[in-house]
Amino acid sequence: MADFALGVGSIYGIKIELNALFLLLSLLILYLSTYLFMIWVLLFVCVLVHELVHSITSKWNGVTVKKIVLYPLGGGSIIDTTGLKPETEFRISIVGPIASLLLAMLFGIANMFAPAGIVRTTLQLLFMLNIFLGAFNLLPWMPLDGGRALRSYLQEKRSFLDATRLAVRASNVITVLFVAGTIAYAFLAPGFSFTYREFIVLFDVVIAFIIYSGAQSEMQSAVIKENIADLYARDAATKNYTVVKSDMRVEELYRKLLKGSAHIVLFKMGGKIKMLSNALLQKTPKAKLAGLSVGDLGADIPSVADNLPLYDAIEKMKLEESGIAVVTKRGRLFGVLLMPHIESIVALHMSQKHKQTNK
Amino acid sequence: MADFALGVGSIYGIKIELNALFLLLSLLILYLSTYLFMIWVLLFVCVLVHELVHSITSKWNGVTVKKIVLYPLGGGSIIDTTGLKPETEFRISIVGPIASLLLAMLFGIANMFAPAGIVRTTLQLLFMLNIFLGAFNLLPWMPLDGGRALRSYLQEKRSFLDATRLAVRASNVITVLFVAGTIAYAFLAPGFSFTYREFIVLFDVVIAFIIYSGAQSEMQSAVIKENIADLYARDAATKNYTVVKSDMRVEELYRKLLKGSAHIVLFKMGGKIKMLSNALLQKTPKAKLAGLSVGDLGADIPSVADNLPLYDAIEKMKLEESGIAVVTKRGRLFGVLLMPHIESIVALHMSQKHKQTNK
Numbered sequence: 001m002a003d004f005a006l007g008v009g010s011i012y013g014i015k016i017e018l019n020a021l022f023l024l025l026s027l028l029i030l031y032l033s034t035y036l037f038m039i040w041v042l043l044f045v046c047v048l049v050h051e052l053v054h055s056i057t058s059k060w061n062g063v064t065v066k067k068i069v070l071y072p073l074g075g076g077s078i079i080d081t082t083g084l085k086p087e088t089e090f091r092i093s094i095v096g097p098i099a100s101l102l103l104a105m106l107f108g109i110a111n112m113f114a115p116a117g118i119v120r121t122t123l124q125l126l127f128m129l130n131i132f133l134g135a136f137n138l139l140p141w142m143p144l145d146g147g148r149a150l151r152s153y154l155q156e157k158r159s160f161l162d163a164t165r166l167a168v169r170a171s172n173v174i175t176v177l178f179v180a181g182t183i184a185y186a187f188l189a190p191g192f193s194f195t196y197r198e199f200i201v202l203f204d205v206v207i208a209f210i211i212y213s214g215a216q217s218e219m220q221s222a223v224i225k226e227n228i229a230d231l232y233a234r235d236a237a238t239k240n241y242t243v244v245k246s247d248m249r250v251e252e253l254y255r256k257l258l259k260g261s262a263h264i265v266l267f268k269m270g271g272k273i274k275m276l277s278n279a280l281l282q283k284t285p286k287a288k289l290a291g292l293s294v295g296d297l298g299a300d301i302p303s304v305a306d307n308l309p310l311y312d313a314i315e316k317m318k319l320e321e322s323g324i325a326v327v328t329k330r331g332r333l334f335g336v337l338l339m340p341h342i343e344s345i346v347a348l349h350m351s352q353k354h355k356q357t358n359k
Numbered sequence: 360m361a362d363f364a365l366g367v368g369s370i371y372g373i374k375i376e377l378n379a380l381f382l383l384l385s386l387l388i389l390y391l392s393t394y395l396f397m398i399w400v401l402l403f404v405c406v407l408v409h410e411l412v413h414s415i416t417s418k419w420n421g422v423t424v425k426k427i428v429l430y431p432l433g434g435g436s437i438i439d440t441t442g443l444k445p446e447t448e449f450r451i452s453i454v455g456p457i458a459s460l461l462l463a464m465l466f467g468i469a470n471m472f473a474p475a476g477i478v479r480t481t482l483q484l485l486f487m488l489n490i491f492l493g494a495f496n497l498l499p500w501m502p503l504d505g506g507r508a509l510r511s512y513l514q515e516k517r518s519f520l521d522a523t524r525l526a527v528r529a530s531n532v533i534t535v536l537f538v539a540g541t542i543a544y545a546f547l548a549p550g551f552s553f554t555y556r557e558f559i560v561l562f563d564v565v566i567a568f569i570i571y572s573g574a575q576s577e578m579q580s581a582v583i584k585e586n587i588a589d590l591y592a593r594d595a596a597t598k599n600y601t602v603v604k605s606d607m608r609v610e611e612l613y614r615k616l617l618k619g620s621a622h623i624v625l626f627k628m629g630g631k632i633k634m635l636s637n638a639l640l641q642k643t644p645k646a647k648l649a650g651l652s653v654g655d656l657g658a659d660i661p662s663v664a665d666n667l668p669l670y671d672a673i674e675k676m677k678l679e680e681s682g683i684a685v686v687t688k689r690g691r692l693f694g695v696l697l698m699p700h701i702e703s704i705v706a707l708h709m710s711q712k713h714k715q716t717n718k
Binding site for chain 2: 235239258261278281282287290338340343349350351
């Protein structure tokens with residue numbers, strides 16, 4: 001359920017999705033207070049602007065944008081990082097927090113002209129929230145914008161792995177300061193009730209933990225990227241699939257599957273390689289199914305060239321949210337990538353590397 | 360996360376697990392009120408007794424008990440239903456609610472001798488809760504105990520499919536009455552606040568929906584069971600695996616996987632067929648991994664005979680919570696069952712059946 005997201009349309013050709021927990025929390029807030037809900041919506045319009053600035057800058061720099069997702073704790077622009085140059089990543093990262101600070105300025109100015117009352121209070125609140133949004137994302141805090149910007153800057157004179165290592169180290173310092181600061185503030189500042197104090201500390205510790213985990217995961221990815229730089233999509237490809245014709249009748253397909261030759265069924269249609277979709281098979285009414293052909297039951301899957309670095313192939317599969325991809329060699333089917341199999345290959349490859357360096 | 364469960368020990372050789380949502384809700388209740396938490400714990404001790412009576416009766420009747428799981432809305436005894444006789448299922452189902460009614464009687468009697476105050480109030484509450492627990496589970500409401508008991512009784516003179524169809528029909532009548540009754544009670548009974556009313560209706564509708572879905576799923580299973588009665592484990596088995604020796608070094612395994620011959624690696628160890636575990640590969644430190652053999656990285660997977668009805672094989676895989684199983688023929692490896700592949704085979708088989716009956 002945490003993976004579920006509701007598509008709500010697209011802006012400037014960029015799909016916008018609302019994460020399930022975000023929706024749930026929004027409903028809860030609406031139930032608690034209409035004013036709080038209005039602030040919540042306005043805040044997330046600001047978050048959306050922040051993300052749109054990331055995404056539009058990506059597009060301008062020729063980077064494919066998959067979508068923007070809004071989570072309870074902020075937004076995310078899902079972009080294709082394959083072959084992303086450090087200077088491009090720097091530009092994409094830095095424009096988001098700058099946009100938030102500009103928004104804050106606008107709200108600050110508007111606030112000066114607004115009459116006292118709920119409008120001015122709201123403008124002041126939005127001013128503060130956008131200052132926060134901008135400032136937090138300027139801190140060198142991986143995997144937030146500032147952390148990414150720092151890493152791409154460090155890459156000027158360092159490898160990706162070394163730059164990531166330094167940026168993650170800086171992040172961890174900030175995480176420690178953030179938690180220590182929260183605890184000090186909550187317990188030394190006067191006038192907080194016990195429950196409120198507990199709540200701030202808990203909330204900030206959760207945020208710190210999420211950011212810390214994100215930084216560790218960036219570090220892990222960098223280590224893997226470095227270690228499998230000599231592996232290509234073809235190395236992890238398996239040959240365990242059957243290719244059939246797209247006009248094969250379902251009856252014939254059934255007889256073929258009963259023979260147990262393969263459980264991954266591929267076919268070519270309209271110049272693209274597609275996969276027999278188990279989900280479609282389940283969903284189609286049985287009476288209708290009998291009259292169909294394999295071509296009616298296909299799912300699109302990502303396709304990568306055999307000489308694409310394996311790391312980029314993994315990133316592409318993650319981007320497309322697919323556990324499977326086809327590998328082509330000079331336009332012809334070469335093999336199939338399966339995420340668990342890739343993971344096994346990567347683990348084994350890294351163990352062999354380790355052995356060599358220890359010799 | 361909804362699938363996560365915490366093992367807390369075992370009683371009479373039966374493993375007890377607490378579902379993640381159950382744990383979360385328990386913590387929330389503890390946070391709200393210590394007394395409520397105590398009642399909650401006592402209630403679930405009663406639910407556990409109810410489930411233990413199911414499970415122990417199962418064992419006495421030679422039925423394998425996998426475990427008992429406690430969920431926010433009740434408990435479940437996970438038993439092996441392969442070849443379960445209707446009269447045995449009737450006995451196993453009916454003893455649970457009877458145990459709850461006996462417990463209610465005990466609390467009722469104890470209440471008469473208890474001094475007025477919190478002890479008596481608690482005993483009265485437990486009396487009421489167990490009456491509910493017993494009565495609800497005596498209603499012919501699939502998939503609760505009473506529904507199962509009714510179905511097994513109906514099987515005396517009917518097929519499994521027809522008995523299920525009748526029992527599900529009875530269930531649906533009760534579901535409609537339950538929802539209508541809740542709405543009538545909440546809106547006609549005086550003295551409820553608006554929020555409280557909303558809460559009861561919402562809670563009961565959620566319960567009704569869960570039970571209704573459970574009944575539909577029982578119906579679907581019965582249709583599948585009837586339709587694939589002529590399919591056996593061997594029919595859905597695929598031959599896509601590599602068999603290696605358990606003493607194969609990790610280095611050699613890596614070279615083999617790079618060749619892309621197969622992504623499922625099986626090996627024999629101690630007379631059992633095991634599978635190379637991707638999870639273990641990921642978890643093992645890379646430095647240690649290089650020194651291991653395939654035998655150190657094995658996971659147990661269920662094993663079924665080639666002539667086991669496919670439906671029973673599916674039930675066994677669900678019981679063992681495994682998406683994969685090996686099929687053996689006269690003790691030798693025959694093939695591998697993969698859940699998505701089984702689902703495809705079942706869907707295609709049913710479409711072909713449909714075609715035949717419509718001719």
